[in-house]
Amino acid sequence: MTDEFDVIVIGAGPAGENAAARAVRGGLTAAIVEDRLAGGECSYWACIPSKALLRPVDLMAEVGRVPGLSLGPIEVSKVLARRDEAVSHFDDSGQVEWIDSVPIEFVRGRGRLDGVKRVRVTPRDGGAERVLTARHAVVLATGSTALVPPIPGLAEAKPWTSHEVTAAKAVPERLVVLGGGVVACEMAQAMHGLGARQTTVLIRGGSLLSKLEPFAGELLAESFSEAGIDVRAHTGVARVERPEPGGKVTVHLAEGPPLEADELLVATGRVPATADLGLGTVGLPGGRTVEVDDSMRATAVEGGWLYAVGDVNGRALLTHMGKYQARACGDVIAARAKGGDDTLPAMRDIADEYGAPQVVFTDPQICAVGRTEAAAREAGFPVRVVEYDLGKVSGAYLLGDGYRGRAKAVVDEERRVLLGVTFAGPGAAELLHAATIAVTAEVPLDRLWHAVPSFPTVSEIWLRLLEEYGL
Ligand SMILES: Cc1cc2nc3c(=O)[nH]c(=O)nc-3n(C[C@H](O)[C@H](O)[C@H](O)COP(=O)(O)OP(=O)(O)OC[C@H]3O[C@@H](n4cnc5c(N)ncnc54)[C@H](O)[C@@H]3O)c2cc1C
Numbered sequence: 001m002t003d004e005f006d007v008i009v010i011g012a013g014p015a016g017e018n019a020a021a022r023a024v025r026g027g028l029t030a031a032i033v034e035d036r037l038a039g040g041e042c043s044y045w046a047c048i049p050s051k052a053l054l055r056p057v058d059l060m061a062e063v064g065r066v067p068g069l070s071l072g073p074i075e076v077s078k079v080l081a082r083r084d085e086a087v088s089h090f091d092d093s094g095q096v097e098w099i100d101s102v103p104i105e106f107v108r109g110r111g112r113l114d115g116v117k118r119v120r121v122t123p124r125d126g127g128a129e130r131v132l133t134a135r136h137a138v139v140l141a142t143g144s145t146a147l148v149p150p151i152p153g154l155a156e157a158k159p160w161t162s163h164e165v166t167a168a169k170a171v172p173e174r175l176v177v178l179g180g181g182v183v184a185c186e187m188a189q190a191m192h193g194l195g196a197r198q199t200t201v202l203i204r205g206g207s208l209l210s211k212l213e214p215f216a217g218e219l220l221a222e223s224f225s226e227a228g229i230d231v232r233a234h235t236g237v238a239r240v241e242r243p244e245p246g247g248k249v250t251v252h253l254a255e256g257p258p259l260e261a262d263e264l265l266v267a268t269g270r271v272p273a274t275a276d277l278g279l280g281t282v283g284l285p286g287g288r289t290v291e292v293d294d295s296m297r298a299t300a301v302e303g304g305w306l307y308a309v310g311d312v313n314g315r316a317l318l319t320h321m322g323k324y325q326a327r328a329c330g331d332v333i334a335a336r337a338k339g340g341d342d343t344l345p346a347m348r349d350i351a352d353e354y355g356a357p358q359v360v361f362t363d364p365q366i367c368a369v370g371r372t373e374a375a376a377r378e379a380g381f382p383v384r385v386v387e388y389d390l391g392k393v394s395g396a397y398l399l400g401d402g403y404r405g406r407a408k409a410v411v412d413e414e415r416r417v418l419l420g421v422t423f424a425g426p427g428a429a430e431l432l433h434a435a436t437i438a439v440t441a442e443v444p445l446d447r448l449w450h451a452v453p454s455f456p457t458v459s460e461i462w463l464r465l466l467e468e469y470g471l
Pocket residue numbers: 010011012013014015016033034035036037038039040041042043045046047048050051109110111112141142143144162166183273276277309310311312316317318319320321322
């Protein structure tokens with residue numbers, strides 16, 4: 001078995017798999033090193049299980065808005081069983097089969113850089129180490145791990161992170177969630193909808209989803225409040241106590257009485273998985289994101305042989321963006337290896353600069369692409385903003401009684417193109433790609449006017465936004 005490949009990828013998550021596959025498509029040989037399960041965080045402990053847990057909760061909310069329909073209580077054991085199916089019962093043989101079929105050499109074990117173009121692989125089972133060498137490139141695609149802030153007693157309490165909550169075997173009666181970002185919001189709603197009797201979300205700032213347009217967090221907070229989820233803003237945690245492993249946990253707040261819960265979920269962001277990656281052997285600091293240029297090449301490493309895609313480069317912590325970066329990366333590596341044209345537009349990450357599209361799968365769904373108003377103003381664009389009540393669009397009204405939602409478009413007044421769009425509302429996720437096209441392709445508003453939305457769809461929001469703008 002040869003231990004030399006054109007390209008070696010460390011990490012077989014969605015980004016790593018795509019980078020390797022594109023390099024092979026470009027005529028190179030590739031090996032991919034994976035410590036745990038091929039498919040990565042996304043397939044087993046993130047996107048897939050979280051959405052499997054949210055789907056019945058979302059459906060219940062949808063059905064509840066249409067008079068004449070009713071659903072019985074959710075059978076949680078069946079939901080968890082379906083989630084288990086969705087994560088293939090933590091068996092990655094299907095993914096490995098696909099990797100073999102590309103063909104990419106699959107190497108199970110922990111990969112660490114071992115100097116220029118060398119990767120040392122340590123198998124988990126204590127088997128012999130293997131040193132792989134790359135003729136052209138090494139791609140880091142090791143993703144990220146949950147950040148547990150240094151709150152006294154927190155780490156010792158062994159709280160849930162995204163790993164444990166997405167793999168939950170049962171729903172805790174009383175759940176405290178620390179953080180107000182995407183993981184916190186999605187998982188608080190999933191657990192509450194699946195039967196948590198008391199769900200409390202502690203946010204240190206003033207709002208949920210604070211990186212998005214303010215109305216998105218406000219609408220979500222209203223929905224949480226109606227569902228009985230207790231959101232506490234400006235709430236700091238002083239210390240955490242859990243005398244018995246897995247037993248009751250007491251969360252002492254900076255102010256006010258402590259909270260007692262059966263489980264504590266920490267959802268306070270991510271750290272890049274670079275701490276134990278041998279970065280020091282190539283002169284890079286460990287534990288930080290790997291800075292890359294728009295062809296995904298590490299900027300601080302000489303020789304241009306090291307690349308980083310997905311969460312590990314910190315550009316956009318989203319599966320679709322990691323895969324997009326990986327396609328560019330695999331293609332550009334193949335072009336550079338073969339002396340081909342490495343400047344084609346598809347070989348560059350341009351989308352991250354516009355602002356990555358993202359859907360938060362809560363009820364209401366929150367979808368955004370491009371810049372928020374605040375970000376656009378800060379970047380110095382001549383901004384004009386238009387907003388519209390999504391519930392007033394006929395298509396939305398027909399989806400269910402009491403439909404509540406909102407849309408906001410951020411316009412570059414000089415060029416008359418969209419800089420960003422945000423929708424919040426049930427079923428809004430499918431509206432997002434139209435916005436992504438409009439923002440990324442910089443479709444002039446006067447041309448967008450001629451993209452006539454069908455009646456009665458929620459997409460008529462486009463017509464309303466453009467009318468608000470003055471067209
Ligand atoms: C709860 C949750 C829900 C999410 N939902 C969504 C969603 O709905 N949509 C979306 O777009 N994004 C979602 N995300 C974000 C998404 O999961 C990540 O952006 C995505 O997984 C990043 O892909 P990646 O390939 O960069 O890394 P990962 O998926 O983390 O894969 C990295 C792989 O590298 C392996 N690895 C790490 N270090 C080594 C090493 N030294 N040697 C060998 N292997 C190694 C790991 O075992 C892992 O398999 C969610 C995240 C969380 C936490």
